[in-house]
Amino acid sequence: MSSRSAISPSRRLRIERVPSPSRSATAVVSALSFVLALLCGGIILFLAGENPIQIYGSMFSGALGDWNGVAETLVKTTPLLLAGLGVAVAFRMQLWNIGAEGQLYLGAIFATGVALFLIPGAPGWVMVPIIVVASLLGGGLWGLIPGALRAWFGASEIITSLMLNYVAILFSEYLVHGPWRDPQAFGFPGTPSLPASAWLPNWGATRVHLGLFFGLIAALVLWVMLRRTRWGYEIGVMGENPRAALYAGMPTKRTIVLVMALSGALAGLAGMSEVAGIGHQLQRNLSPGYGYAAIIVAWLARLHPLGAVLVAFLLAALTVGGDQIQMSLGLPAAIAPMLQGTILFFLLGGDVLTRYRITRVPGT
């Protein structure tokens, strides 16, 4: 009977789930995949006629070699961390919020609008808390919409949150080209500069600003919230076994909406901190995709808030280092993203390898 041929007739490789990946294996694989990424990137660089050692060296020194580099890295860490935390908390509940980018934009829009038009004359100690709240509300609203659609109509939050990204980004385009455009900017798209009271204080002479502090506080608060509070416990149960949550009488729908709002609010805070901490105006291309990179941050951090701090920092270093080699070595523009892509590819691949394993299937 030919049913025997159902059994694989020859040796081949196959991927299967590892029952429980151990911590040490995870660490080893992460380190190994990083080394492999450098090797692989190095080979490509070499083939392109560059000196890999020199390039890696200047990437490293650009990102972490001196205080300037570290400061720049911290500047980039801020939005990655805030948005990454937002994504992580939603993913914990198996809510696949991929709308952090749009939520970030909406936070920026709300903060800008409030600072420019609602309370332009307020002193800093009034202004900053209010624009913080405004950005939380803006981002939160943008997270709440897909949350509510999911909770009451069962609409997939993946689709809705993604779609809302375009809405938010295009809305911001409209504002900076249209009604909010700075008349003095000679047609350059962007709002007028925020009142100085809305500028987040910097750390010394660097561009590092209060937003980083918000990010660290948020990570700590989230960590405690998820581990130690009833609400965090409910989020965990709903993520692991929604039916058990129902059985225990947990308010599932409300929590979906609230978690999505919280997730969006954190991304909104990232948007505010970019506007009030860096650009001091709402401009085009406010985010080079922080909201999407946030998904990688959350995933590599295994949805752990403190892990997100580390991962956001590393990812930021990668970006800064990449920018650095482009500027200082005059390399083709494609080299830096290529290296960043390679490293991410290997890190994510290594991550998959700790959760799955490849085995050889012997023939019968």
Next chain:
Amino acid sequence: MEHIRAPNSLELGPGMKDRHPITHHPSPITPPSHHPVTPSPAVAMRGISKRFGSVVANDRVDFEASWGEVHALVGENGAGKSTLMSILAGLYRPDSGEVEIDGAPARLRSPRDAIARGIGMVYQHFMLVEPFTVTENVVLGEQRSGVDLELGRVERELAGLSEKYGLGIDPRARIWQLSVGEQQRVEILRLLYLGARILVFDEPTAVLTPQEARSLLQTLRGMAAQGFSVVFISHKLDEVLEVADRISVLRRGEIVATTRPAETDRRTLARLMVGRELAEVVEQPASEPHEPVAQGDAVLEVRGLYALGEKGLPALRGIDLDVRTGETLGIAGVAGNGQRELAETVTGLRSVTDGSLRIDGKELTNRPAAEIARAGVAHIPEDRLATGLIGGMDLSENAILRGYARPPLCSGPFLASKAVASFTDRLIADHDVKTPGRWAKLRTLSGGNQQKLLLGRELAGEPRLIVAVHPTRGVDVGATEAIHQALRDQRARGAAILLISEDLDELLALSDRIVVLFDGRVMGAMPASGADPEEIGLLMAGIGNRESEVGTRV
């Protein structure tokens, strides 16, 4: 013994690959010419050890199963039965030891390796895709290059196998249309199709109705008679004594005995399992009338209750019930006659389409599960891992699922970690849950120990009403008795208990009154003491005159 025979046509050599293993029934008269005189056992596991952290699940286990026999594996909860068989099925790798299949060393590094060597395991939780047909589910598990999928051919083959082994499965049926027992037979069919000749069943009868269990046991015997090697795990010693050719007893990871039904009995087996004499467990739970408790007011009042089942069809059609304080009301019935829906509506997990539900006089029809739980309702659900527990969380997080929102387990918005720890430790100690500690993931507990933790948690809050569905499913003889005692204690304390079980002995032993459900209606009701099992059986089959019953409305 008559059915232990050499597997004449069961060679695993490559030359036999395109012949179905059991086309020829092995005949006791004509020994095959090409087979060695002493046949190799189907399975020989030697010196198998497996540790999980500090837990030794299997300790140098030697286990053999022959072709043509049903080999039962028994032992207490956590003794290591599932672990041993998971090693055979390629799910776990042993720390040390060897496995030989039909005399040849086997490297079993994954379930696919195992099935390639003819080993198939039927787990308690079936891995079937509900909206798909039987054929599609079978094909899903296949690793063929997809292009030449001939569903029609597979379907014919499956129909042939089903016919041949009397499984009664239509390959075109969709999984969601099938009962639990039928789904289990789909799993068997799938394994047969994949070429399994060694079939392992982990507590297959725990999820079956007594009727389904009977027919499964017959199927197992039939497979053995055709030369298959069947390994069968169960806590029901009667079944084991009836169906097995040999019985191996595991105790704390070690095989302590291998014996035959004719040479042993329940008492001896139970003693071997626990390592000491157990007074009560050995006897069939007698239907001795327990001391009556002063019964008070109705805690649960159900009136004219209607609800829909999983498939959107009416599952409850006008149920009337009362359960009073200090009373245990047993619900008898063949699975699928509304028991599950009754438990779920009473606990707020399923909505009521008509009728009403009151607890302690309070109207709770279609109120959220949280509100019903706050009214003091405990629920031991039918499928513990899907509903009542969280496999990926640790024991303490599972222990507080009921009480996390009330002091002392929380203070304000925070969980009180000290109280959580001591509460969990107490549950573990009181209910004899075998685990390295409260930080262990629930999934790593053996099935029976999961049930003990769940039960302990549900009974911890001094509930007013306990809805217990198959409370002793998957637990060993000793723990069964402990759970029965716990339920009696709750009743004596004044709790009202709605007990749903397919085990008539259990119902008779614990209940004050018995209500028989059939087709979503109350078929009859009677006091448990002096109830006639025969009459209950007839009512369960839908035979009986509802009108003539005294107090159909109970």
